[in-house]
Amino acid sequence: EPEVTQTPSHQVTQMGQEVILRCVPISNHLYFYWYRQILGQKVEFLVSFYNNEISEKSEIFDDQFSVERPDGSNFTLKIRSTKLEDSAMYFCASSAPSIAGDYNEQFFGPGTRLTVL
Amino acid sequence: GEDVEQSLFLSVREGDSSVINCTYTDSSSTYLYWYKQEPGAGLQLLTYIFSNMDMKQDQRLTVLLNKKDKHLSLRIADTQTGDSAIYFCADAYSSASKIIFGSGTRLSIRP
DSSP: OOOOOOEEEEEOOOTOOOEEEEEEOOOTTOEEEEEEEESOOOEEEEEEEETEEEEEETTTTTTTTEEOOOOOSSSEEESSSSSGGGEEEEEEEEEOOOTTOOOOOOEEOOOOOEOOO | OOOOOEEEEEETTSSSEEEEEEEEEHHHHOOOEEEOOOOOOOOOOEEEEETTOEEETTTTEEEEETTTTEEEEEEEESOOOGGGGEEEEEESSSSTTTEEEEOOOEEEEEE
């Protein structure tokens, strides 16, 4: 069964460093998402991406964050200068093209745990 | 703004039914979801209900939706130890939209 994969599973970085979290969405999917979950808190939407551009972003997704689909398979989240409060589990998700009225599930990856020291 | 609220903890005896409740604020939500998260794992979609439905049953799971009160519930029949997890209620305007999650209800099972 196709699945969303994420690498690395755990990333430890120093405050102020740049990190890139990588995701490989399901191959025929066209909608891509990043969510994060700070330990013990709710899962929060960060950004959605479609047709090579951001379709929606939350207030969390400030200038320190960027997303990219560098090739036909990867979808990345970059944090330019990490802060302690960026420590969280980051989930990538993808969904298939939506035909009006049809339901298309967002499939979540297993997550990357980011620890900022 | 958009918000989803649910109680933080629920403890049930093995074999009993578990009922997890949730309220949401966005009246334009079209899809309402229940996700399961086991320790150290990702998010697993358990079931979803479309906003024009009142009830959906899937094996041991029953979802009830009261759209007027913006109340969603998940009933797990014959709760087993493997059902121990955090259950997230969530909603979205469309299946391609961002998903808004609640804080999660930690379900624990006692023998």
